[in-house]
Amino acid sequence: MAKKATKSKPKPTKKRTPFRLSKQNKIILGSLLMLFSIALFFSFISFYFNWQDDQSLLSEFKDRNELAKNLLNKFGASISHFFMYKGFGVASLIVPFLICITGIYLFLGLPLKALFKKWIWGLLFIIWISITLGFFATSSPLLGGLVGFEMNDFLQDYAGKIGVLLLLVFGLIFILVRLFDVTPEGILSFFKSRKEAISTEFKANQERKASKKKEQEDILTTSLEEETPVILDTYTHKTEIPHLEKEEKTNDFEVTIPEPEPEETLAMEVESVIEEPEEIDVLANKLVDDFGEFDPTLELGNYKFPHIDLLDQHGATGGITINQEELEENKNKIVETLKNYKIGIAQIKATIGPTVTLYEIVPEAGVRISKIKNLEDDIALSLAALGIRIIAPIPGKGTIGIEVPNKNSSIVSMRSVIASSKFQKAEMELPIAFGKTISNETFVVDLAKMPHLLMAGATGQGKSVGLNAVLTSLLYKKHPAEVKFILVDPKKVELTLYNKIERHFLAKLPDSEEAIITDNTKVIHTLNSLCIEMDNRYELLKLAMVRNLKEYNTKFKARKLNPNDGHKFLPYIVLVIDEFADLIMTAGKEVETPVARLAQLARAIGIHLIIATQRPSVNVITGIIKANFPARLAFRVTSKIDSRTILDTAGADQLIGRGDMLFTQGNDVTRIQCAFVDTPEVAKIVEFIGSQRAYPDAHELPEYVGEDSGTSLDNNVSDRDAKFREAAEVIVIAQQGSASLIQRKLKLGYNRAGRIIDQLEAAGIVGPFEGSKARQVYVSDMVALQQILDNE
Numbered sequence: 001m002a003k004k005a006t007k008s009k010p011k012p013t014k015k016r017t018p019f020r021l022s023k024q025n026k027i028i029l030g031s032l033l034m035l036f037s038i039a040l041f042f043s044f045i046s047f048y049f050n051w052q053d054d055q056s057l058l059s060e061f062k063d064r065n066e067l068a069k070n071l072l073n074k075f076g077a078s079i080s081h082f083f084m085y086k087g088f089g090v091a092s093l094i095v096p097f098l099i100c101i102t103g104i105y106l107f108l109g110l111p112l113k114a115l116f117k118k119w120i121w122g123l124l125f126i127i128w129i130s131i132t133l134g135f136f137a138t139s140s141p142l143l144g145g146l147v148g149f150e151m152n153d154f155l156q157d158y159a160g161k162i163g164v165l166l167l168l169v170f171g172l173i174f175i176l177v178r179l180f181d182v183t184p185e186g187i188l189s190f191f192k193s194r195k196e197a198i199s200t201e202f203k204a205n206q207e208r209k210a211s212k213k214k215e216q217e218d219i220l221t222t223s224l225e226e227e228t229p230v231i232l233d234t235y236t237h238k239t240e241i242p243h244l245e246k247e248e249k250t251n252d253f254e255v256t257i258p259e260p261e262p263e264e265t266l267a268m269e270v271e272s273v274i275e276e277p278e279e280i281d282v283l284a285n286k287l288v289d290d291f292g293e294f295d296p297t298l299e300l301g302n303y304k305f306p307h308i309d310l311l312d313q314h315g316a317t318g319g320i321t322i323n324q325e326e327l328e329e330n331k332n333k334i335v336e337t338l339k340n341y342k343i344g345i346a347q348i349k350a351t352i353g354p355t356v357t358l359y360e361i362v363p364e365a366g367v368r369i370s371k372i373k374n375l376e377d378d379i380a381l382s383l384a385a386l387g388i389r390i391i392a393p394i395p396g397k398g399t400i401g402i403e404v405p406n407k408n409s410s411i412v413s414m415r416s417v418i419a420s421s422k423f424q425k426a427e428m429e430l431p432i433a434f435g436k437t438i439s440n441e442t443f444v445v446d447l448a449k450m451p452h453l454l455m456a457g458a459t460g461q462g463k464s465v466g467l468n469a470v471l472t473s474l475l476y477k478k479h480p481a482e483v484k485f486i487l488v489d490p491k492k493v494e495l496t497l498y499n500k501i502e503r504h505f506l507a508k509l510p511d512s513e514e515a516i517i518t519d520n521t522k523v524i525h526t527l528n529s530l531c532i533e534m535d536n537r538y539e540l541l542k543l544a545m546v547r548n549l550k551e552y553n554t555k556f557k558a559r560k561l562n563p564n565d566g567h568k569f570l571p572y573i574v575l576v577i578d579e580f581a582d583l584i585m586t587a588g589k590e591v592e593t594p595v596a597r598l599a600q601l602a603r604a605i606g607i608h609l610i611i612a613t614q615r616p617s618v619n620v621i622t623g624i625i626k627a628n629f630p631a632r633l634a635f636r637v638t639s640k641i642d643s644r645t646i647l648d649t650a651g652a653d654q655l656i657g658r659g660d661m662l663f664t665q666g667n668d669v670t671r672i673q674c675a676f677v678d679t680p681e682v683a684k685i686v687e688f689i690g691s692q693r694a695y696p697d698a699h700e701l702p703e704y705v706g707e708d709s710g711t712s713l714d715n716n717v718s719d720r721d722a723k724f725r726e727a728a729e730v731i732v733i734a735q736q737g738s739a740s741l742i743q744r745k746l747k748l749g750y751n752r753a754g755r756i757i758d759q760l761e762a763a764g765i766v767g768p769f770e771g772s773k774a775r776q777v778y779v780s781d782m783v784a785l786q787q788i789l790d791n792e
């Protein structure tokens with residue numbers, strides 16, 4: 001049975017492709033047709049000049065002594081006679097053209113479907129030309145050929161000369177309109193443009209003549225006048241400052257797909273799959289053809305990215321200076337200290353970083369690593385230095401690392417990391433240049449991949465500078481259309497500078513005056529509003545059938561999403577909270593819950609959180625928050641416990657401060673010297689951006705109506721929105737209680753739709769807010785809804 005089934009399988013495919021040609025055969029046939037078309041063309045042309053001489057030879061085709069004058073001899077004479085004389089006359093020249101195109105299609109393996117249309121049009125054209133020439137050129141029958149002559153004769157017998165003429169005119173109009181898309185407007189505009197071209201040409205001619213005349217006059221007058229000294233204005237003011245251009249993304253590597261070698265033994269033909277384009281794709285492609293891809297940056301098309309000269313060098317021009325003496329001294333001390341504890345060293349190597357030097361040691365065989373680790377304090381004591389960190393062993397290297405602070409640390413300027421090719425060429429969604437690692441490499445990470453960042457550090461250790469470095473990195477790489485910041489600054493002083501870029505880069509609640517949030521209740525509203533934004537975005541992603549913001553925006557740019565359905569380009573949103581401890585202390589769960597929700601869910605929809613705190617204690621960085629912030633950044637903290645809370649390991653207590661930090665995104669901990677960007681530099685950058693043309697307002701977040709406002713459950717029939725009933729019907733029909741559904745179907749703004757949904761909740765038609773899920777609909781059908789509304 002099974003055998004039978006497998007045997008009968010290939011039959012249908014065999015039936016479907018009876019005339020399929022292999023690739024090689026297509027090439028052979030294609031080239032044959034192309035050559036044949038060339039032969040035809042030449043014989044047709046030469047037939048036109050020699051037909052009278054050659055005509056008598058046609059009956060003596062087999063006689064080898066008789067030669068024709070046609071370029072392709074008797075073959076040319078015969079075939080041309082057939083096409084030109086007995087066929088369509090001059091119009092036959094289209095035949096080699098059609099054969100040549102067919103040959104090219106076969107040769108290149110192009111789909112033959114399009115060819116069919118060409119042949120139909122070609123044949124129509126041949127017939128029309130032949131009849132037309134037959135009609136007009138009656139004295140020279142070779143122009144219209146026998147077909148043209150006979151057809152004319154035939155048609156004129158029935159429709160008369162005028163009838164045939166009108167028929168030919170109709171044929172011409174048909175061909176022009178259908179084949180060449182000629183329209184009356186097109187003809188008019190063509191003549192208009194010609195007229196303009198002629199008149200401008202005429203004007204230019206006139207001007208040229210006039211200037212020539214003037215020149216000649218000038219020469220005459222200057223030769224008569226006395227020579228006067230000419231004062232040249234040689235002072236030119238250079239205003240251009242070199243700009244740090246946004247790098248164009250290039251794809252560096254090529255992927256070559258090797259052609260499969262033809263199999264000799266068993267050749268199998270694979271039918272080329274022609275994917276049927278979806279209706280939406282066809283429309284999107286047409287839109288993209290007509291208007292190009294959607295460009296979110298177009299509204300601020302003239303926006304200039306800040307240039308590198310806005311940042312200072314901070315004296316760090318020549319990189320790191322190596323102090324050989326210090327190196328030798330430290331090495332000797334390490335060797336000696338370890339010797340005191342009977343630990344022998346087989347090898348030692350130093351890597352000099354901007355603030356710290358890493359001594360990598362390979363201990364002699366048999367030495368226990370834990371023994372070295374326990375000597376941390378003793379080594380620090382003997383080196384008489386703060387901030388010694390022992391990494392035993394260095395992951396992936398099999399050595400033990402001892403990090404010793406340099407006596408003279410060098411500042412890593414923000415300028416140097418922004419200018420580094422690593423940052424400039426970073427193909428990341430939200431690239432952040434934190435600073436330099438111990439091996440002096442610029443450290444760049446993608447915030448979109450983190451996807452949230454927790455920062456901690458005791459006061460004065462460089463947190464604010466770190467935050468500024470993050471914001472500066474993004475300002476240098478992103479257009480205002482691509483990213484929006486929400487800045488929360490309970491300290492009220494650290495982030496105020498960014499007020500200047502409110503209408504470029506900041507997002508705020510509707511009706512709120514200050515874009516930088518300093519008030520705790522506003523923080524709660526903003527966080528909840530962000531949760532609403534998150535739900536809305538998820539809804540949009542669901543509608544667009546994509547999994548994340550990047551895919552969504554790509555689809556939107558390709559015009560595959562209709563803005564009338566509520567779709568729009570979605571910028572990344574980066575929420576920065578400068579002092580989280582303060583918020584948690586005052587607002588507790590009210591802040592913790594939305595932060596945790598956002599941290600858990602917001603990664604796919606482009607909302608990223610950066611939270612900084614001075615006090616990394618467990619009641620501030622709670623378990624639920626910690627679990628959702630895999631990327632952590634620790635500046636110097638005061639105790640081992642704090643270091644454990646933030647990094648899950650000790651080490652941050654051993655840092656030396658002033659931007660010395662540890663970064664982890666999971667397992668490995670990297671020591672980085674944070675890039676230094678001073679307040680005046682930030683001021684210059686925001687001034688540069690702020691002075692440019694901006695959006696009319698800051699990016700608006702969805703409105704959040706707090707529970708305290710009391711409007712949510714006010715079931716007052718007279719206060720209801722005019723669209724309440726319609727909205728209720730939409731919700732009941734769709735059985736889905738979402739504000740965005742009302743928004744889309746009734747074309748309302750978000751706030752109004754939100755209010756209606758609250759009124760629907762108050763009327764008992766939908767259930768309460770359930771986070772990212774749509775509200776439950778309590779009314780099952782329209783009859784029940786009618787009853788409820790009538791009884792009110």
Ligand SMILES: Nc1ncnc2c1ncn2[C@@H]1O[C@H](COP(=O)(O)OP(=O)(O)OP(=O)(O)O)[C@@H](O)[C@H]1O
Nearest residue numbers: 411458459460461462463464465658659674675676
């Ligand atoms: N990356 C750095 N390189 C060099 N110096 C730095 C760096 N970061 C910070 N500093 C120095 O440390 C000082 C304090 O830094 P910063 O204001 O960022 O601390 P902070 O942690 O934000 O303090 P607070 O929590 O009190 O606001 C700076 O004024 C600067 O002199």
